[in-house]
Every structure is written in structure tokens, then in C-alpha cells.
Amino acid sequence: MSIQSVAEKAGVSVATVSRVFNFPDKVTPATREHVERVAGELGYLPNSSARTLRTQRSRVLGVVLPTLLNPVFAECLQGIARAAAAGGYAIIPVTTGYQLDEEQRAVNLLLAGNVDGLILVVSNPATSAALERLRGAGLPYVLVYNRHPEHPCISVDSESAVASAVARLVELGHRRIAMVSGTLAASDRAQQRWRGFLQGMATAGLEPPALVEVPFIETAVDELTRFLEAAPRPTALVCSNDLLAIRSIRAAHLSGLQVPRDLSVIGFDGIALGEDLTPALSTVTQPNGDIGRHSVELLVQALAGGTVPNAGASLVLPHAFRAGESCAPVP
Amino acid sequence: MSIQSVAEKAGVSVATVSRVFNFPDKVTPATREHVERVAGELGYLPNSSARTLRTQRSRVLGVVLPTLLNPVFAECLQGIARAAAAGGYAIIPVTTGYQLDEEQRAVNLLLAGNVDGLILVVSNPATSAALERLRGAGLPYVLVYNRHPEHPCISVDSESAVASAVARLVELGHRRIAMVSGTLAASDRAQQRWRGFLQGMATAGLEPPALVEVPFIETAVDELTRFLEAAPRPTALVCSNDLLAIRSIRAAHLSGLQVPRDLSVIGFDGIALGEDLTPALSTVTQPNGDIGRHSVELLVQALAGGTVPNAGASLVLPHAFRAGESCAPVP
DNA sequence: CTGTTAGCGCTTTCAA
DNA sequence: TTGAAAGCGCTAACAG
Numbered sequence: 001m002s003i004q005s006v007a008e009k010a011g012v013s014v015a016t017v018s019r020v021f022n023f024p025d026k027v028t029p030a031t032r033e034h035v036e037r038v039a040g041e042l043g044y045l046p047n048s049s050a051r052t053l054r055t056q057r058s059r060v061l062g063v064v065l066p067t068l069l070n071p072v073f074a075e076c077l078q079g080i081a082r083a084a085a086a087g088g089y090a091i092i093p094v095t096t097g098y099q100l101d102e103e104q105r106a107v108n109l110l111l112a113g114n115v116d117g118l119i120l121v122v123s124n125p126a127t128s129a130a131l132e133r134l135r136g137a138g139l140p141y142v143l144v145y146n147r148h149p150e151h152p153c154i155s156v157d158s159e160s161a162v163a164s165a166v167a168r169l170v171e172l173g174h175r176r177i178a179m180v181s182g183t184l185a186a187s188d189r190a191q192q193r194w195r196g197f198l199q200g201m202a203t204a205g206l207e208p209p210a211l212v213e214v215p216f217i218e219t220a221v222d223e224l225t226r227f228l229e230a231a232p233r234p235t236a237l238v239c240s241n242d243l244l245a246i247r248s249i250r251a252a253h254l255s256g257l258q259v260p261r262d263l264s265v266i267g268f269d270g271i272a273l274g275e276d277l278t279p280a281l282s283t284v285t286q287p288n289g290d291i292g293r294h295s296v297e298l299l300v301q302a303l304a305g306g307t308v309p310n311a312g313a314s315l316v317l318p319h320a321f322r323a324g325e326s327c328a329p330v331p
Numbered sequence: 332m333s334i335q336s337v338a339e340k341a342g343v344s345v346a347t348v349s350r351v352f353n354f355p356d357k358v359t360p361a362t363r364e365h366v367e368r369v370a371g372e373l374g375y376l377p378n379s380s381a382r383t384l385r386t387q388r389s390r391v392l393g394v395v396l397p398t399l400l401n402p403v404f405a406e407c408l409q410g411i412a413r414a415a416a417a418g419g420y421a422i423i424p425v426t427t428g429y430q431l432d433e434e435q436r437a438v439n440l441l442l443a444g445n446v447d448g449l450i451l452v453v454s455n456p457a458t459s460a461a462l463e464r465l466r467g468a469g470l471p472y473v474l475v476y477n478r479h480p481e482h483p484c485i486s487v488d489s490e491s492a493v494a495s496a497v498a499r500l501v502e503l504g505h506r507r508i509a510m511v512s513g514t515l516a517a518s519d520r521a522q523q524r525w526r527g528f529l530q531g532m533a534t535a536g537l538e539p540p541a542l543v544e545v546p547f548i549e550t551a552v553d554e555l556t557r558f559l560e561a562a563p564r565p566t567a568l569v570c571s572n573d574l575l576a577i578r579s580i581r582a583a584h585l586s587g588l589q590v591p592r593d594l595s596v597i598g599f600d601g602i603a604l605g606e607d608l609t610p611a612l613s614t615v616t617q618p619n620g621d622i623g624r625h626s627v628e629l630l631v632q633a634l635a636g637g638t639v640p641n642a643g644a645s646l647v648l649p650h651a652f653r654a655g656e657s658c659a660p661v662p
Numbered sequence: 663c664t665g666t667t668a669g670c671g672c673t674t675t676c677a678a
Numbered sequence: 679t680t681g682a683a684a685g686c687g688c689t690a691a692c693a694g
Contacts, residue, residue, distance in 0.1 A: 333686090335688095345687090346689080349688065349689060378686085378687050378688070379688095380686085381689090383688090384688075
């Protein structure tokens with residue numbers, strides 16, 4: 001089904017058919033209706049490759065994410081998908097599994113794939129080769145979750161978010177508070193959250209706190225269990241993300257500790273599922289869907305204006321503390 | 332950066348450059364290396380739209396899913412993404428929010444988007460207009476999770492899976508067992524699971540059991556709470572999916588019931604997160620990633636052979652029961 | 663082994 | 679308002 005066949009069947013030129021689909025008002029209502037009817041009968045759909053080739057716009061956005069297995073990113077992608085659809089864009093998501101080489105591969109793939117722009121979360125914007133390459137290519141992009149002064153980023157202020165989470169724990173009487181995180185080196189978010197933690201502890205005048213770095217998510221529970229069984233154990237845990245918080249609660253349980261009675265746990269991310277858990281997860285919520293939505297809007301806006309989003313367009317969205325039930329006063 | 336400029340700079344014809352990228356062995360090693368170097372210097376990447384237009388193959392697969400907010404589908408999509416990438420395909424996912432009209436819209440969008448094939452979960456294959464349209468279009472597709480004798484489907488035998496889950500509960504001494512499900516009318520999976528439940532109960536010679544239909548996932552907990560507080564309350568719940576099971580446990584908690592001491596709960600889906608909960612979720616696991624992977628492989632295989640997957644290629648993958656901790660004997 | 667060339671389906675001047 | 683025609687970048691005959 002090509003524009004050609006529609007034109008023939010309708011007895012008009014291909015240019016007219018094209019106009020009917022692209023600039024309906026540039027065509028007499030009569031011919032327009034006629035063409036539309038014929039096109040409908042033939043089940044004609046404009047070929048998007050041909051259109052892309054001609055216009056140099058694919059109306060496709062690439063999305064690079066670490067994984068879909070963490071609901072944070074699934075929620076964000078959902079937000080991206082909705083906003084993109086609303087704006088007439090399709091998306092091509094690629095996951096990297098937190099691996100730098102996959103990050104590269106993903107960007108290359110998308111660069112070769114004729115996407116109009118890219119939304120991505122990289123391990124670390126300051127050092128990402130993929131990001132460098134992307135910037136070099138001149139393709140519009142927006143980072144999500146990452147924060148960096150030289151790139152357009154949609155993020156939240158993790159640092160102060162974690163600091164105030166610590167303050168809450170301190171108010172509840174906690175003094176021995178530890179942080180649980182994935183590998184710091186692997187993620188600027190983890191680093192920011194750790195800094196927020198240090199800052200919160202310093203503000204409260206508390207001891208240099210412990211960091212439990214959990215390199216492999218699969219073994220998190222084992223490591224945490226070990227940590228919780230060593231004395232003196234903390235009375236509260238601040239976790240770098242909700243998945244880790246959930247695993248920490250599990251580890252506490254395996255160590256015979258009850259949350260929040262014996263141990264308070266705070267997560268970070270605000271995944272929807274946290275609210276349905278028992279105890280409901282106390283966490284710093286990020287507007288994951290909105291983060292996705294804004295990234296699309298920023299990109300689409302720039303695309304429409306023929307510009308490239310720059311660092312000045314960065315957005316820091318509001319975070320919040322969801323009280324939940326996994327935090328309690330020290331007895 | 333076009334093939335043309337590479338050809339000129341390398342002093343060869345465009346055909347040669349094309350061959351270097353598509354059939355490297357059809358070119359002298361010398362020229363090949365030369366062209367590759369020049370292409371590298373120029374940062375040349377073949378334009379995929381032009382290629383698609385010419386070859387009529389986009390190497391893109393469309394994916395239609397209800398939502399990414401349920402980890403089942405996120406896990407499946409992750410499997411799809413991996414397998415697709417491995418096979419040299421990109422994916423365009425579209426979510427429908429369980430809405431029939433969105434299902435239509437998604438299929439139309441993808442049909443117009445030059446995808447080579449579609450992977451989809453529809454509400455009900457027997458009645459889906461979108462599926463009908465798709466079949467009419469002659470585009471290769473595979474259903475996932477759905478089951479229907481006239482379509483190629485990757486699924487598990489939910490019916491017997493639920494039946495045997497019921498049998499386990501019966502072994503544990505349960506007699507008053509209820510099922511918790513989303514709207515039956517909205518999903519063939521829910522219907523299959525309900526049938527499995529009925530069958531399991533019948534086999535055990537138990538009373539016509541209760542069904543708690545939860546139309547809106549947001550209000551699930553309220554409804555469940557009400558149900559659990561009415562007498563005589565069940566001693567066990569079989570839930571149509573893990574999210575519902577998690578909410579059921581929450582509802583039990585809100586009603587002052589402890590799981591599994593006062594109430595046993597079994598889920599369905601086997602989302603990874605279930606293992607990290609406390610109590611760990613007892614559930615019927617589906618190989619979500621594999622379901623995705625197989626759907627891609629089936630599609631890619633058909634695509635390679637120039638055929639269309641048909642109902643005969645359907646796969647029923649093995650399910651399993653993950654014992655977890657949310658089930659216990661009746662005291 | 664390499665080059666020439668037609669044409670995939672569409673949009674977009676430019677003329678009529 | 680409509681049409682003719684060029685050309686987006688690539689692949690695949692076909693010829694050499």
C-alpha cells in the first residue's frame with residue numbers, strides 16, 4: 001500500500017495525497033474527503049521509513065536505562081512512554097545492565113537507528129564515554145536521575161533528600177545509623193545519596209557512619225545479614241534505593257530482627273509497590289513517572305524548536321518523604 | 332554522513348561501501364579495510380530508514396503490553412529486549428493500560444511504524460479487535476501470556492498451575508479457600524486462573540468457593556479488608572497475580588490477621604521481588620524473561636524464514652510452585 | 663571484485 | 679488548488 005496506489009485509485013497526484021495527510025487544509029474539502037475515503041478503503045498507512053528518510057525526522061526517541069527489573073526505571077519508562085505517545089513519538093528502550101560497555105553499545109545502536117533524541121541514565125555523567133560520544137554527535141539528549149552541571153538533567157536533589165531522611169531518624173532517637181548502597185563507584189546517584197548521608201550525620205553531630213556496599217544485588221541479603229549480626233549493630237538503615245531497603249528488611253528478619261521494632265529502614269525511590277508492603281516502606285519518593293514525562297517534554301520541545309536541550313534546561317523535581325511503617329523511635 | 336561521502340572519500344563506489352557493511356567477504360580485504368577506516372574516520376553509520384525503505388525490513392519489533400507498572404510485564408519486556416538485541420532487533424514497546432481502545436491504537440501505531448513483527452498481550456485473544464486487524468494485515472505476531480488455539484502463543488498452563496496450588500493448600504488442611512482476581516471479563520488469563528481454581532476446588536470436593544473480583548487495583552486493599560472481616564472468613568487466598576497477593580497480605584495485616592499464621596496467601600506470576608518480601612511470597616512462578624525470549628525467537632525465526640508464526644508454533648512453558656513463606660498449615 | 667543504476671515511498675519545491 | 683519531478687540514503691540486480 002503506497003501513496004502511489006492511493007493517488008491512482010483516487011485519480012489525483014501523489015502530492016495531493018501527501019497533502020491530505022500532512023496539510024489537510026491545503027486541499028479542497030472535496031478532494032480531501034475523497035482521498036481520505038480511498039485511503040481508508042485501501043487501508044493505507046504512510047510508510048514511516050520513507051517519511052523519515054525524506055524529512056530526516058523519525059519521531060522516535062531512544063531511551064537508555066540500566067534495567068527494567070528495578071521498578072524505578074519501569075515507572076520512569078512508563079512515564080516516558082505515555083508522554084512520548086502523547087507527543088506523537090515512539091520510543092526504543094535499551095537496557096545496559098549497569099555496564100559501561102553496554103552503555104556505549106546502546107548509544108551507538110540508537111545513534112545508528114535514526115532516533116531524533118535520547119533520554120538516558122548513565123552510570124556517571126562526569127566520566128561516561130557514551131555521553132561524550134553522544135554529545136559529539138550533536139543529537140539532542142536529556143539525562144534522567146543523573147545530575148551534572150554540564151548536561152541537561154531531570155533529577156531530584158538526592159543529597160538533601162537523604163540528609164533530611166537522616167534528620168528524621170535522629171529525631172526518632174537513632175544514633176547508630178548505617179547506609180546501605182550499591183557500588184558507589186558505579187553510580188553518581190549512589191554517590192550523591194552517600195554524600196547526603198554523610199552530611200545528615202555530620203549535621204546531627206554523629207559518628208563517622210558505616211557504609212555497607214553491596215556490589216551484587218543477588219548477594220545483598222547475605223551480606224546484610226552478616227552486617228546486622230555483628231555488634232554493635234545499627235538501629236537504623238538508610239538504603240540507597242527501595243529494592244535494597246526491601247532486601248534489608250528481609251535480612252533483618254533472617255537475623256531475628258523485627259522492622260521497625262528492632263531496626264528502622266528507609267528506602268529511596270518511592271516505588272509504588274512500597275506502599276503495599278507490610279510494613280509499608282518508609283522512603284524518599286521521587287516522581288518517577290514525572291521525571292520521564294519531563295524528559296520527553298524537554299526533548300520534544302527542543303526538537304520542535306530545532307534546538308538542543310542544554311544544561312540550563314535542567315530540572316530538579318521535588319522529592320518527598322513517605323512515612324510508611326518501617327521507621328520507629330528507638331525504644 | 333552518507334554512504335555517498337564515504338564512497339567518494341574512499342575512492343570507491345557506493346556499492347562497494349554497501350558491500351563492506353553487508354557482505355564483507357564479497358570485497359577484497361584491502362579495499363574493505365580501507366573503506367572501514369574511512370568510514371570510521373567519518374563516523375559513518377548506515378542510515379537505517381534508507382535501509383529499511385530499500386529492504387522492506389526494519390529490524391524492529393513492536394511490543395504491546397498492558398503496563399510496565401506490573402513487574403511481570405517489566406520482566407517479560409526485559410527478556411524481550413535482551414533477546415531482540417541479541418538477534419539484531421530493536422523494540423518499540425507500547426502500553427495499553429488494559430484498555431481495549433488503546434490496544435487498537437497500539438496495533439495501528441505499530442502497523443504504521445514499519446515494524447517487522449509484533450509481540451503482544453491482549454485482553455482476550457478470542458474477542459480482540461486489534462488482534463483481528465493484525466491478523467488481517469498479515470504481519471507476523473506472537474501472543475505472550477494469552478492462550479488461544481488459533482494464535483501462536485507463548486504461555487504457561489495457568490489452569491493446572493492454579494489447580495495444583497489449590498491442592499497444596501488442601502494438603503495443608505485448608506477448606507475455606509477464596510480466590511482474589513482482577514476483573515474476569517477483562518483478561519483471559521484471569522479466566523483461566525479462575526477455572527483452574529474451580530477445578531482444584533472441585534477435585535478436592537470443596538464448596539463452591541468465593542471469588543473476590545477487584546476491578547480497580549487501587550481500591551484492592553479496601554475491598555479485601557472488607558472481605559476478610561466478614562465471617563466466615565477464608566483461611567487461604569489464591570490470588571490471580573502477585574501484586575494482588577501482596578495487597579492481600581497488606582489487607583490481612585490491616586484486618587489484624589497475620590500471614591501465614593491466620594491466613595495463607597498464594598500469588599501467581601513469580602515476580603522476582605516476591606522472594607525478598609517477608610514473608611517471602613508463595614507463588615506460582617512463570618518464566619517471565621523466557622516467555623519474552625521465546626516470543627522473540629519464534630518471531631525472528633519466522634522472519635528469517637519468510638514465514639509467519641502460526642498457532643502450531645505455540646509454546647507452553649513450564650511453571651513451578653515457589654513455596655515461599657506465605658502459606659502455612661491450618662492450625 | 664567492482665561500478666552503474668534503478669527504485670524503495672515519501673515530501674517538497676517549483677510550475678501550472 | 680493541484681501536479682510533475684527531484685531526491686532523501688540505501689541495496690541489489692546487472693554489467694563489466
